[in-house]
Amino acid sequence: MRVSDIGEFALIDRLAKIVSSEHPSVLVGIGDDTAVLEGGGEMLLLATVDAQVETVHFLREAITPQQLGRRALAVNLSDIAAMGGRGSVALVSLVLPRETEVAWLEHLYQGLREEAERWGVVVVGGNMARAPEHAVIDVCVLGWISRDELLLRAGARPGDLVLVTGTLGEAAAGLRLLQRADQAPASTVLLARLLTPTPRLPEAAVIAKSKRATAMIDLSDGLSSDLLHICQESRVGVRLWAERLPVTAAVQEVAHQCGETALDLALGGGEDFELCFTAPADTAETLARTVYDETGTPVTIIGEVLPQAAGHTLVLPGGEETVLKAKGWEHFKRNL
């Protein structure tokens, strides 16, 4: 049996059984966006790691080293944001072919520093090893969250509403443009969403401090896959309203040009790094408005949490209900 036979999530299950993360200091082990550890006091320690692999996550001709440095840190900070936390320090493991240009790496580190300074994170160490062919930039981030503000994938309850920050499908639209080498000026925003994503840390802080949200995840794989993780961990069902999904005209245009729909890109595109969270129906609108007032980022109510037996449904624009399927990114199944 090979990893491609079982896929990323079955593989995680198998490996997690071998290294049981049960320990008094581990509040959340393998299976959420970030591990949550006792920090000795009111604050809990957050730990996450995420690699950027050449030819899988990035192509050298499509991203500048500065952008790659920013991205490598930002995707980790998004996982910290998913818990409501803030980043503190980063460790960087570089696995490099011998031919790698020093200047390329220095530019990568300038990008890393830019993103780190933006969020008050310090790069405190790392590791280097030789790669046979392609570069890997693996970043580990540690962060903190107050014990009473921690948000997990588990916690959503029937009757809650589902909310999402920002807009969906822009990174996927950016990827389509990149694949077509489209240099239209309108593509700038979409490409930026793909190449230099913004972790929703301020939004996460407002959501966590409100203590109104019940579960949260960041959208790295795609809304459908990531929302189903909340459903799985919270043991609930969901009804998602396709018409409510926040997609821009630019995403609709790219989808149209590519023979896809904006709904496809919003549900399955991935890498938007928005936050998807749940909150009781009577507080969801106030929470959405608070996030917007304090950060300028719009928040949209896109669905409702149902009992687990109700399953996972998607209400199409015409009113027809279909099964909501995980269409997001999964490693070992497909690549760029």
Ligand SMILES: [Mg+2]
């Ligand atoms: Mg995540």
